[in-house]
Amino acid sequence: MIGVQPYLAFNGNCEEAINFYKDALGGELLYVQHYGESPMKGMGPDGNVMHCTLKVGDTHIMACDNPADNPATSGSNISLAIGSNDPEGATAMFEKMSDGGTVTMPMQQTFWAERFGMLTDKFGVNWMFNCDKPESDHAKATA
Numbered sequence: 001m002i003g004v005q006p007y008l009a010f011n012g013n014c015e016e017a018i019n020f021y022k023d024a025l026g027g028e029l030l031y032v033q034h035y036g037e038s039p040m041k042g043m044g045p046d047g048n049v050m051h052c053t054l055k056v057g058d059t060h061i062m063a064c065d066n067p068a069d070n071p072a073t074s075g076s077n078i079s080l081a082i083g084s085n086d087p088e089g090a091t092a093m094f095e096k097m098s099d100g101g102t103v104t105m106p107m108q109q110t111f112w113a114e115r116f117g118m119l120t121d122k123f124g125v126n127w128m129f130n131c132d133k134p135e136s137d138h139a140k141a142t143a
Helices: 013-026 086-098 135-142
Strands: 002-008 027-034 049-056 058-063 076-084 102-108 113-120 125-130
Touching: 002 086, 002 102, 013 027, 013 058, 058 102, 076 086, 086 102, 086 125
Parallel strands: 002 058, 076 125
Antiparallel strands: 002 076, 027 049, 049 058, 102 113, 113 125
C-alpha cells in the first residue's frame, strides 16, 4: 500500500482485537496471515497473526501479534507504516528518518517485500517502511 497507515501490535490477541474493531467500526477484514502459514514459523505461536489488514471506510488499519521476544506495550504498540513502490526512495526516507533515532530492523529484502525496515525516530514515534516486490515476484512468492 502506498501512503501512511496505522499499524497496531498485540501480544497474542490480535485476531480477537481486529474482529472487535471490524464489528464495532463496520470494517472489512481484507487479509490475515498467521505465523504458522508463513516462512517466519517460530517467531510466534502458529495461530498468532503475523499480519492482517482491516478496511474501515477509505482507510486501512494493519495489525499483528508481536513475537514473544519483542512484546507490545500499551502506549507504544502503534507504528506508522509507509508503503512505497520505489526501493531507492524508501531506503532514502528510512535513512533520513533514522537520523537521531533507533533502527530496530535495518532496511533489507524479506519474503514479502523488496525492502523493509523499522525504526523509532528521535521523537519516539515508531515507523515501518515497506517497499513491495514487483508484482511478478510477489505472485511467485505466494504461489
